[in-house]
Amino acid sequence: MKTFDIVVVGGGGAGLYAAMEAMKTNPKLNIAVISKIYPNRSHTSAAQGGVNAALANTAKDDTVESHIFDTIKGSDYLADQDAAEVLCRDAPGIIRELENIGTPFSRLDDGTIAQRPFGGAAQPRCCYCADKTGHTILQSLYEQCLRKGVNFYNEFYILELSHDNGRLKGIIALDIKTGKIVPFNSRSVIFATGGYAKMYWNRSSNAAGCTGDGQAVAYRAGIPLKDMEFVQFHPTGLRKSGLLVTEGARGEGGYLFNKDGERFMSKYAPNKMELGPRDLVSRSIETEIREGRGYDSHAGKYVHLDLRHLGADLIKTRLPQIRELSMYFEGVDPIEEPIPIVPTAHYSMGGIDADNDGRTIMKGVYAAGECACISVHGANRLGGNSLLEILVFGKRAGHAAAMEAQENDPSPITESELQRQHKYIRGFHHHDKHERYGIIREELGKNLADNVGIFRTKALLETGYENVVELKKRFKKVRVFDTGDIYNTNLIQVLELQNMLDLSQTVAMGALLREESRGSHTREDFPVRDDENWHKHSMFEYCDDDICVSSKAVTMGKYELQERKY
Amino acid sequence: MKEVKVISFKVFRYNPQADAHPYHDTFEIPVEKGITILRALDYIKQNIDPRMSYRSFCHAGICGSCAMTINGATKLACTTQVWDELKNCVEENLITIDPIKNFTSLKDLVVDMDPLVEKLEKYTGWVESTMPDKELGKTEFRISPEEFKTYDSATDCIFCASCVSDCPLMNYDKDYVSPAIILRAYRMNMDSRDSASEKRVLQIADEHGILDCRQCNRCSFVCVKKIPIVDAINHLKQEAVKQKNQGLNMLEEKKKISP
Structure with missing residues (x-):
């Protein structure tokens, strides 16, 4: 059996950057990228707004220090300060590198990369390409990986991290096109599988496949997850579909109105107004709706995002995708009418616990991007920092793995491990199974949105947790009706559901235990941040289908705890 | 209701x-x-x-x-x-x-999408930057907003293959370069950071290449991102014809020198 030096799981921005950097570090290495979809389709492409870097092109007095402070403050002081510093210091170099290899960015008149204001940032430092920034970055990285001859295993789905008492052997994956179970023996594995916010299902802006596969697989293999309770709700999702209207819409000057025609952000963030950080704006919208100042419709309650005063020209040139989405999915042209919006689950701050080079507790296993929790976003991520994170830490993990791969000498993945997976998958076809995955998936999403949503209380969270446990029991009876081998999406969706269920249990558990309000995590019964008892990361370990919870100190630096005001 | x-x-x-x-x-x-x-x-x-x-x-x-x-x-x-x-x-x-x-x-x-991905590789569907690897990340290229405009729309392409699906030429020549790939070539060639434009033009001007296109405009019509693909094809076709002619001239010269 062939042994790879590095297997990257996931072909989004973090995975592709890791692969590209690893090849650059040592071109002789045998590197594979496995991805359950074609990499150029990854969810990185949905990031519309931009990527932060203190290039000081638009605002000449911008500094890396200011970016670090904004990130830490935005995180409600739960970010590890050394990690936030790495993120922001690496930012200008990495954006220039991306630009140098051909990523198209919108430009200022002097030919430098254009930057615009973004929520929670002191300066306009968000670099962008119209409102397709993530799309163009993803294409550039994919193209460069093709150019460098990276081995792609497209449409392979990860089943298991194979190890021998914590000694890495590689991964086991399912070839979706043939149904074959394939071992990838490897000296190192980089998880870059994206986030888990799709567990909120119809109340999520995420692609259908953002099901936390990497986190779930790592978790079941004994690697701890961190800060899972922190799920960011993006303030502006489209009312009917949960699809996202980029923060760029507010960055360009969009207003939020309630049904009384009031620009209500003046009550909640009088200085920053619509450009307050995401958690704050989401809570403000939710409060307006709960207190009866939202609009009502059969597709749910909502408020208005009004772009009309920006004019047709600006909307067409800088926000074309937003206009398209509003027209396709709401039937609303933002040039003519305000857009109906409601907060939507958008980003998972939690993930696989990893150090500043992506290393996890298992030697040879790395994590990067949304799938990891390094942690740079703490309790709340700033807009424009997610694309930055996948680039900076994708690159660092790729470099570290390339330098360290030779230290590991993995024993081969055995036939019996493959047989166990075969048997497990065949078990889903058994005729005594009767549950339908689609129903469980929808109930999971609704349960999380209702009970583990923006505003949380002990009673709600207890219900939410119990419901997840109940759904996990019902999952054991789920049947896969498609018994074929070739492109069995029925099977894949069931396996994804299992991952979402395992992870949602940690989300609900973490939220229930954390008796304070911090960043995206708002407990109505504990409305104040409690630094004395809760200024720490939550850690989740898999213990025989139960969760062992512990905590880890936050790495502090020169920024001291202070109240977060905007 | x-x-x-x-x-x-x-x-x-x-x-x-x-x-x-x-x-x-x-x-x-x-x-x-x-x-x-x-x-x-x-x-x-x-x-x-x-x-x-x-x-x-x-x-x-x-x-x-x-x-x-x-x-x-x-x-x-x-x-x-x-x-x-x-x-x-x-x-x-x-x-x-x-x-x-x-x-x-x-x-x-x-x-099966693989044949299209293989064409992306065959026709140099990436920027080959003029900047050497060791210089990467140090300074920005200066790109005018006007230059950005020339390939802005082409970078909207999401590789959904709608244009490939509806291209009548593809119907009888599966090896035809395809509109999606020509669009990529155009996007790269308009980029002043790229150093491979001549190579790319030669590749797409070869057999099963751009010169077979009859400009029926179907690709632009079906493009889900409304990219004017035919404009990109026209632009590159002129380049291709120019290069072909130059190539023929060079061949003629060669014949004269060494009969």
């Missing part, structure tokens, strides 16, 4: 493990106003036939996974409204859904 109509979907089915030949299945479902073709397929998969396979991912028109032939024309299932599609039905309230054309079906609506 919710507005609901009962609509039939006639869907292409083929499972090579079980079926000797492809066939169509018809599903009748209630559809509210505002539901997309993709959500209708999701409904069928969840509630009627979980065995049906199709690709989808972002549900928002940006990933390019779900291009299909809907009532004969290639579109993204996730951005096509069911009710809008009723006006294109041959038989009332019956929407036909087939895989994209010019690709092989692996199962049901899922096609």
